[in-house]
Amino acid sequence: MRSAPSAGKSLGSEGIPPSTKAAAPSFLGRRLGRYGFNALCVAGFVFLLAPILVIVPLSFNAEPYFTFTEGMLRLDPDAWSLRWYNAVLNDEAWGRALVNSLLIGVASTILATALGTLAALGLASPSMPGRSLVTAVLISPMITPIVIVAVGVFFFYSGLGLGQTHAGLILAHAALGAPFVVITVTATLAGFDRTVLRAAASLGAGPMRRFFRIQLPIISPGVFSGGLFAFAASFDEVVVVLFLGGLEQRTIPRQMWAGIREQISPAILALAVFLIAFAVLALLTVEWLRTRSASAPRSAG
Amino acid sequence: MGALALVLPLLAFVTLSFVVPLATLLSKSAYQPEVSEVFPETMHVLARWNGEGLPPEAAFAAMAGELAKALDERALPRASGAINRVQGGMRGVLNLTARRLARTDFAGTWRETLAGISGDWLQPRTWLAIREAGAPFTLRHYLQALDLERKEDGSIGFRPEDSRVYTPLMWRTLLVSLGVTLLCLLIGYPIACMIANSPPKRSRLLLLLVLVPFWTSLLVRTTAWIVLLQRQGVINGLLVGLGILPDDARLQMIYNMTGTFVAMTHVLLPFMVLPLYSVMRSIPPSHMPAAVSLGASPLKAFRRVYLPQTLPGIGAGSLLVFILAIGYYITPALVGGRTGELISSQIAYHVQTSLNWGLAAALSSILLVAVTVLYLIYSRVVGIERMRLG
Numbered sequence: 001m002r003s004a005p006s007a008g009k010s011l012g013s014e015g016i017p018p019s020t021k022a023a024a025p026s027f028l029g030r031r032l033g034r035y036g037f038n039a040l041c042v043a044g045f046v047f048l049l050a051p052i053l054v055i056v057p058l059s060f061n062a063e064p065y066f067t068f069t070e071g072m073l074r075l076d077p078d079a080w081s082l083r084w085y086n087a088v089l090n091d092e093a094w095g096r097a098l099v100n101s102l103l104i105g106v107a108s109t110i111l112a113t114a115l116g117t118l119a120a121l122g123l124a125s126p127s128m129p130g131r132s133l134v135t136a137v138l139i140s141p142m143i144t145p146i147v148i149v150a151v152g153v154f155f156f157y158s159g160l161g162l163g164q165t166h167a168g169l170i171l172a173h174a175a176l177g178a179p180f181v182v183i184t185v186t187a188t189l190a191g192f193d194r195t196v197l198r199a200a201a202s203l204g205a206g207p208m209r210r211f212f213r214i215q216l217p218i219i220s221p222g223v224f225s226g227g228l229f230a231f232a233a234s235f236d237e238v239v240v241v242l243f244l245g246g247l248e249q250r251t252i253p254r255q256m257w258a259g260i261r262e263q264i265s266p267a268i269l270a271l272a273v274f275l276i277a278f279a280v281l282a283l284l285t286v287e288w289l290r291t292r293s294a295s296a297p298r299s300a301g
Numbered sequence: 302m303g304a305l306a307l308v309l310p311l312l313a314f315v316t317l318s319f320v321v322p323l324a325t326l327l328s329k330s331a332y333q334p335e336v337s338e339v340f341p342e343t344m345h346v347l348a349r350w351n352g353e354g355l356p357p358e359a360a361f362a363a364m365a366g367e368l369a370k371a372l373d374e375r376a377l378p379r380a381s382g383a384i385n386r387v388q389g390g391m392r393g394v395l396n397l398t399a400r401r402l403a404r405t406d407f408a409g410t411w412r413e414t415l416a417g418i419s420g421d422w423l424q425p426r427t428w429l430a431i432r433e434a435g436a437p438f439t440l441r442h443y444l445q446a447l448d449l450e451r452k453e454d455g456s457i458g459f460r461p462e463d464s465r466v467y468t469p470l471m472w473r474t475l476l477v478s479l480g481v482t483l484l485c486l487l488i489g490y491p492i493a494c495m496i497a498n499s500p501p502k503r504s505r506l507l508l509l510l511v512l513v514p515f516w517t518s519l520l521v522r523t524t525a526w527i528v529l530l531q532r533q534g535v536i537n538g539l540l541v542g543l544g545i546l547p548d549d550a551r552l553q554m555i556y557n558m559t560g561t562f563v564a565m566t567h568v569l570l571p572f573m574v575l576p577l578y579s580v581m582r583s584i585p586p587s588h589m590p591a592a593v594s595l596g597a598s599p600l601k602a603f604r605r606v607y608l609p610q611t612l613p614g615i616g617a618g619s620l621l622v623f624i625l626a627i628g629y630y631i632t633p634a635l636v637g638g639r640t641g642e643l644i645s646s647q648i649a650y651h652v653q654t655s656l657n658w659g660l661a662a663a664l665s666s667i668l669l670v671a672v673t674v675l676y677l678i679y680s681r682v683v684g685i686e687r688m689r690l691g
Contacts, residue, residue: 067534
């Protein structure tokens with residue numbers, strides 16, 4: 001009871017004398033309520049995490065099934081194997097997909113981060129005209145239904161000869177990734193103390209020097225996490241690739257999509273474990289950057 | 302002025318790579334120049350035709366000439382496809398006529414010549430279809446997207462109930478989105494509450510647990526649900542293994558609406574938890590005990606004191622989840638089967654398979670209007686700058 005998250009309950013149980021008849025059921029009810037609340041939370045977390053956790057042991061299945069075999073449950077070593085990891089690592093198609101994903105991801109991230117950081121700096125300035133409208137336009141790629149984006153980009157880029165090219169995908173992914181950079185950098189700038197810039201100016205630093213030597217180092221955690229978000233968005237994007245990309249532009253998610261649609265093999269689970277590891281690593285990096293950020297730890301994003 | 306110069310590069314980039322493509326797509330919903338580009342002369346003659354009986358000989362002559370030209374220039378499929386969508390069967394008539402024309406002797410009039418190849422040329426509805434398809438600006442795709450049709454007396458009304466396709470799908474999309482939003486709220490509220498009221502160390506850890514799925518690839522999460530829910534999957538295996546279900550009565554939980562619901566709720570849940578958490582953590586922890594010490598039951602204290610203060614978070618989270626849900630494509634396409642598909646699937650279908658781009662564009666515009674309205678409400682009420690990414 002004492003360690004319960006909400007402090008209100010423990011105080012409440014003291015406020016009502018436990019000896020009176022009326023209080024007893026309410027005390028019990030409160031206790032049940034607390035257990036019920038905790039059970040709900042645990043169920044919620046299980047719902048969030050169990051699907052991701054289940055994949056990990058199943059990827060070591062020796063059989064081509066998506067369920068725990070009896071051997072696995074008996075912890076029979078023969079029922080566990082690395083065969084699906086071998087299958088992924090030795091399949092050239094996945095290798096090519098990884099190269100495509102990295103190429104498109106890195107190029108679009110650089111573009112999105114550079115443009116997004118500049119834009120966030122402009123938006124943070126008090127003299128920015130039409131701030132809310134401009135922000136709405138810049139963020140809109142993030143909330144527009146992805147099918148509409150993909151179809152629009154497919155029609156327009158194909159007309160320009162950018163259909164089935166890496167360049168087309170890089171441009172489209174950069175537009176999709178830029179909002180993440182704008183949001184994270186804007187959040188970092190909210191905690192940025194502009195007086196240091198005035199101090200630098202009074203000491204004779206020009207605008208370029210003020211930006212690169214003072215402001216950029218201070219906001220760099222926000223820039224990096226924005227870039228990481230943009231990279232993750234591109235690395236996980238499949239619908240635009242489906243419409244705009246050809247065989248030469250197959251990325252990891254595109255390859256997974258084909259795998260899930262056509263015949264799903266446990267090799268996908270092995271790949272999924274790699275992607276989960278990437279996600280956890282990216283998440284921990286962003287959290288670490290957040291603690292390093294100049295702004296108060298919880299204000300980013 | 303300096304501020305604008307900093308924003309301008311991204312603004313120009315987003316405009317060119319994103320806004321203009323969207324505008325191009327939307328224009329396809331009402332503007333379709335294919336037919337009038339391929340048959341300009343025919344359209345010119347038909348424009349002066351009163352629509353009764355058959356058009357004058359000049360129309361037949363123009364059509365014959367332009368059909369031959371279109372065949373040479375390989376422009377015919379585009380135009381015949383567009384006419385075919387107004388009246389089924391016209392693709393065949395046009396292709397056949399164009400191919401036979403070169404080998405057919407001139408029969409005195411072009412009218413007789415064309416009629417010799419296909420009797421359809423003597424049907425007034427053939428010409429009416431060509432004239433309708435040839436109008437460069439049309440609301441036809443919107444009528445179709447809203448399951449409306451032009452009645453014989455010229456008025457516009459709904460199609461018969463059993464031949465409506467898109468309005469039921471829109472209702473389904475709205476209902477599924479509402480349902481998913483509600484589920485996210487029911488599951489997300491207690492979670493956010495727990496995170497916000499835990500001691501700092503534990504709060505950070507719990508928040509990380511919410512963010513793991515947020516960062517995990519969408520396809521991985523969808524795969525996970527396929528693994529869990531399919532007939533030979535983990536949950537069915539568990540139920541059969543425990544003797545709760547007989548082996549031949551495995552539950553069908555995927556490739557239908559259940560699959561769509563479960564997987565979408567899972568994917569969108571973090572978007573609910575994060576804004577809820579942001580609001581809840583700013584509520585002073587002393588409020589609830591204060592209400593209780595003044596005699597409110599915990600339930601009443603929650604309802605009258607805590608819940609109203611979390612309303613901004615509920616609004617922000619619900620709006621965001623709802624916006625993302627109505628345009629959802631990937632998860633329903635992979636785990637929804639036929640009964641679990643949403644409006645986005647139809648847009649993809651008409652672009653990739655049926656090649657009815659006008660209809661796809663009209664459906665896109667309708668969806669985009671809905672999303673834009675919600676987005677504007679969001680930016681007004683919540684503020685885009687306050688969107689949380691973790």
